[in-house]
């Protein structure tokens with residue numbers, strides 16, 4: 045009986061929700077969503093195509109007040125858009141306004157009276173960003189409702205205020221591919237009647253879910269690295285306007301309520317008091333609006349803004365007021381909450397609509413104060429850059445392409461970077477022009493620069509102390525994301541802080557974005573060398589794909605007075621056709637790789653070019669294990685780094701289908717992080733061993749390395765706290781009749797090593813080993829979690845990379861004191877030969893968010909240089 049009653053309750057229609065905006069009259073010439081898509085804003089989860097179609101219809105119906113910007117295209121070919129809404133008067137001179145908005149963002153050239161004119165004339169720009177996680181569905185519904193309301197409401201005082209004082213930018217979908225995936229599976233899983241049961245198919249997303257984009261990235265971590273096209277297009281559009289208020293509109297778990305700032309601590313170290321005070325103004329206004337309509341909410345919990353790659357924090361580092369809004373998600377049209385209430389998609393749209401309109405109105409109300417504080421933020425940033433180090437010099441002499449890529453990444457965030465045109469003398473060193481870039485610190489983006497380039501961004505000390513106490517009591521820490529992201533550390537680029545301007549001749553990188561070094565190759569008697577590095581690896585991947593014959597140096601050598609490290613690519617005329625110079629040049633130009641013609645190969649020091657330590661490379665046939673039990677992000681990062689970052693053809697095979705594959709069809713098998721015990725049984729393990737003995741290269745990382753160790757494929761062990769191996773008996777600690785140390789006595793006898801909350805740890809590499817090709821022997825490794833492996837012994841393999849000594853271990857972020865002794869000297873990259881093949885194991889994920897360029901290079905070394913060794 046009870047069961048039947050419960051079922052009956054599930055199919056009850058939820059109580060009608062309040063109107064979006066009670067009493068508002070709308071202009072009939074502006075299309076409703078019903079007219080364009082056949083359903084209302086709150087009736088259905090609008091698919092991406094219809095969202096864009098609706099925004100097109102709005103822009104067409106109100107060309108005097110709305111303009112649709114096409115900001116880019118996703119990996120799956122869907123457009124990303126941003127709608128600009130302004131008064132007719134402002135829209136008529138939008139280009140001039142954009143110029144003025146950018147002028148206000150750069151106080152260096154602004155006279156006082158000009159600044160006052162801008163502050164009195166310019167609108168405040170409010171950017172409403174939606175659905176960065178594609179399964180956070182009601183946010184895009186609200187985006188359409190807000191756009192309609194702003195364009196169609198008649199005689200509404202709030203809308204008039206917003207249009208009088210502001211420009212509103214609406215990005216309805218930051219992740220169209222993820223939303224499309226959600227809508228597809230939700231539609232497919234639907235019952236005849238909307239099913240509120242949380243476990244029902246329509247609420248239970250199959251892997252990988254709609255949160256992530258095509259390459260399974262969390263786009264709300266990608267704002268500074270901008271590896272994904274969705275992010276690049278969006279940031280470029282925002283930089284045209286330099287918005288003053290940026291709201292990232294999300295959804296969270298269905299049993300919560302609604303979240304808006306004030307944000308949780310810890311905030312980012314570079315946030316100003318004025319930003320915090322203004323954030324409070326928005327929080328209070330939202331609270332009043334929610335109280336009036338009877339909506340529950342919470343603040344100051346969970347969602348911090350410490351990491352600068354979020355939609356809330358990247359804009360804050362630029363001087364905007366940033367906010368994250370979170371609505372409890374129905375993950376469908378209606379969800380039964382644990383408190384027995386029914387939560388609807390329609391409720392989500394209503395709450396987001398209410399918050400968004402209130403936000404735009406608050407910005408409009410405080411227009412002048414916000415503009416003034418924005419200008420003050422940018423001016424104080426310039427002043428900060430005149431008091432400390434005057435320039436940050438970035439250099440990577442051993443791999444110039446690495447520093448160049450980093451410089452270009454900074455430029456995409458609106459940071460000014462100059463390329464050296466002559467050798468730069470700084471800090472007692474003379475750096476070559478090639479691979480050296482200078483970041484002047486007295487620029488309005490100073491705080492973002494400090495965030496991205498400083499080795500360490502401090503976290504609120506009281507907060508950190510509370511985490512230490514929580515750890516001592518075996519409570520999880522409250523750190524929401526990583527504690528370090530410093531790009532020079534993760535990119536194998538040296539950062540030198542210059543106290544005085546270096547005075548070197550430079551050229552701005554900002555206005556010559558696609559500047560590639562011109563490479564024209566002269567004919568050479570013997571052939572060409574490509575010193576190994578990030579650009580050379582990408583060039584070699586393409587050259588192999590195009591069928592060029594390339595060899596790889598297994599040792600260092602000196603030729604023509606220049607030293608070449610292990611890994612140097614050797615492209616001989618005799619191996620290739622007469623068109624080699626042209627083909628090689630076009631590839632090298634595309635990837636910015638250096639090519640050195642050689643007429644004489646008589647090496648007098650080091651390895652001979654005809655030595656049997658020189659190996660012939662072939663295009664590797666790569667299998668990437670896809671799908672569960674692989675970890676979503678790790679699978680996606682690996683696939684992205686292979687296919688897009690380095691241009692390596694890759695066959696993604698679902699883990700459940702590995703049994704159908706003849707491993708001998710592949711040279712490399714990559715297991716992204718995950719525990720593969722459930723899909724790789726004893727029989728398949730034997731097959732992998734045989735395949736490796738026959739020349740196969742297996743690559744594991746993070747949790748798949750733990751799995752490889754526990755399954756016996758890899759000759760090491762994952763350690764428990766204190767250094768014992770997993771599975772060993774804990775020591776007998778009974779010491780009867782002795783006074784006890786209380787804290788020691790309550791400590792568990794067997795537990796995982798101390799957790800590391802995403803820190804950058806110093807890694808030392810054996811530079812003579814081919815796996816370390818292209819590095820300078822010391823890199824930053826992103827360490828996250830509880831993985832510590834015992835070093836592999838000499839009879840079984842090589843620890844190509846290990847962490848530094850305890851007192852030299854931490855490059856940035858938080859590593860708890862208890863964790864340091866156990867991490868010190870432990871391997872992060874192991875090489876275990878198996879017959880003619882090998883197992884290459886990373887202790888952590890080398891492709892972390894695709895911005896850990898140094899470890900990514902080690903990963904691609906394993907793929908390109910490993911096979912046939």
Ligand SMILES: [Zn+2]
Nearest residue numbers: 177180294295
């Ligand atoms: Zn989200």
